[in-house]
Amino acid sequence: MATEQELNKDNPLHKEFQNLLDQDFKDRKLKENEIIKATITEITKNFIVVDCKAKMEGMIPIEEFKNDDDLAKLKIGSQIDVYLERIESFKGEIVISRDKARKMKAWKKMEKVFETQEEMTGYITGKVKGGFIATVEGLPCFMPSSQIDVRPLKRIDHLMNTPVKVIATRIDKNRGNVCVSRRAVLEKSKNAEITEALKNIKEGNIVDSIVKATTDWGIFLDINGVDALLHVSDLSHGRVKKPADLVTIGQKLKVKITKVDEKTNRVSASVKALTEDPYDNIEKKYKVGEIYEGVVTKIMDYGCFVKIEDGIEGLIHNSELDWANRNVKPNKILSVSQNIKFKIVNIDKETKRISLSYKATLENPWDKIKHKLGDKIKIKVNNITDKAIFGELVDSGLSGMLHYKEISYDENIDDLKRYNKNDTIDVKIIEIKDDKIRFSKRALDKDPLSWFEDNGKKVGSIITTRVHEVLKTGVKVSIDKDKKLIVTIKKVDLAKDIADARPEVFSPGNVLDSKITELDLKTRRIKLSVKAAQIDEEKSLIAKFGEGATKSGATLKGIFEKAIGKKGKKEK
Secondary structure (H helix, E strand, C coil): CCCHHHHCCCCHHHHHHHHHHHHHHHHHCCCCCEEEEEEEEEECCCEEEEECCCCCCEEEEHHHHCCCCCHHHCCCCCEEEEEEEECCCCCCCCEEEHHHHHHHHHHHHHHHHHHHCCCEEEEEEEEECCEEEEEECCEEEEEEHHHCCCCCCCCCHHHECCEEEEEEEEEECCCCEEEEECHHHHHHHHHHHHHHHHCCCCCCCEEEEEEEEEECCEEEEEECCEEEEEEHHHCCCCCCCCHHHCCCCCCEEEEEEEEEECCCCEEEEECHHHCCCHHHHHHHHCCCCCEEEEEEEEEECCEEEEEEECCEEEEEEHHHCCCCCCCCCHHHCCCCCCEEEEEEEEEECCCCEEEEECHHHCCCHHHHHHHHCCCEEEEEEEEECCCEEEEEECCCCCEEEEEHHHCCCCCCHHHHHHCCCCCEEEEEEEEEECCEEEEECHHHCCCCCHHHHHCCCCCCCEEEEEEEEECCCEEEEECCCCCCCEEEEEHHHCCCCHHHCCHHHCCCCCEEEEEEEEEECCCCEEEEEHHHHHHHHHHHHHHHHHHHHHHHCCCHHHHHHHHHHHHHHHHC
16 A cells, blocks of 8 residues: 555656656547547446546446437447547546537538438427427427428327438527428428329320319319319310319319429419310301390409300400490499390400490480480489589480589589589580580570670670679679679770779779670670770760861860760769
């Protein structure tokens, strides 16, 4: 037994032994944070003791071996991989881990297979928010719910704790995150099968298929394990409302392959390609301008589709539904499944479009209305805008417009307020042009402008007017006794002298002699001038009194005052 002196660090023998031991471990080249080989020297109930060729033996808890498949095979002398954390702790012990060695190896393998996209075997061990936990190569990995199968699964009991093939889709070593996918493996396998099956599917082939599913826009078929799409437009030469109305799930269907895309593994098929196109001989069956019968199959905002025969449809546009209304709503005229007569307007064989007319089979009310130009009729008010009334002829259904200027000769926009929707109004038809009708209510009354013709007044005539209203820019005067004929005289036309041409010197009721300077009964343009009347009167006075007045010494001003004064007394 070594003495205390021999164990003393100052003992030369101890120093020599320590130097030899340090040199020995230095030669072993042990490095921390790496996986090393260790030999099992002892197996106890709680630990496995290993020799790592360090100063001391290492001890690994038995729990770290419980997930090891070959735990039962371990024996003294067996070599295992361990992770070297520290060559020497503060206690002078070597720190090693079996779990960390396994995880490091797993990470290295995971990084490799992630690059190569190799398949790995894993176990789905639990469910978490958004997916599942899968243990792969000893690492816990996340598998999103969308990646467990090619289609959503209601139950996954059969996949729990059973071997499944997966592919790593994302890896983050720093965070210790790995995402895996079972779906990618299934799709890869499926694609390989499809690629092989596509070798026997060629464009133009007529094959048998099975209906797998239906949608509003087509049918999914199974052709010898290959998915194919039968678009709704390829079901029939005619219009198909719903594919489900023609086929059922599991039904066998003979189709023609129309397209094979080997890059996307997509196959398109057609049923109508197996039958003759009814448009090939359509010009022999149907003639433009002729009337035929059909069934309304579909109503849209812009018109109605009519089935002429199987595979042939035509469109009745809104404008061809009703003579009275070009923009009528189709569902107010026709209904689905209704049998109707129609006239063929146009046939476009290339685009397979046929234009039809429903109104062409009905009596045209425009033929009758043309003979009623100038007649008095009744209209029912349909709509009132800010400038016009739109009404429907009571006896024909045709509609026209009554502009506010045609309500009365006053041309007052407030006249619109006197009417309401559904009111019945007596009017006269004043214009029929391009399927448009214009009405006039004032045309039923005597035109106030007829006063001029009745009284023989024309341009140049002098008429007596009375001030009706004083404006800043002139005055309004009434011409007739009933005050239905009102004309505005501008400020510049109120007097010969500028100083007297002031509206404020006039009052309602003042009598003014005015000259008609403009009169156009068609455009209803009237222009009066007091100034022009004064000028004419001045000329007349000069002609009458000018020579005698000069001889007697009277002035021109005195003559005018005398003459005007006498006239004023008469007016009083």
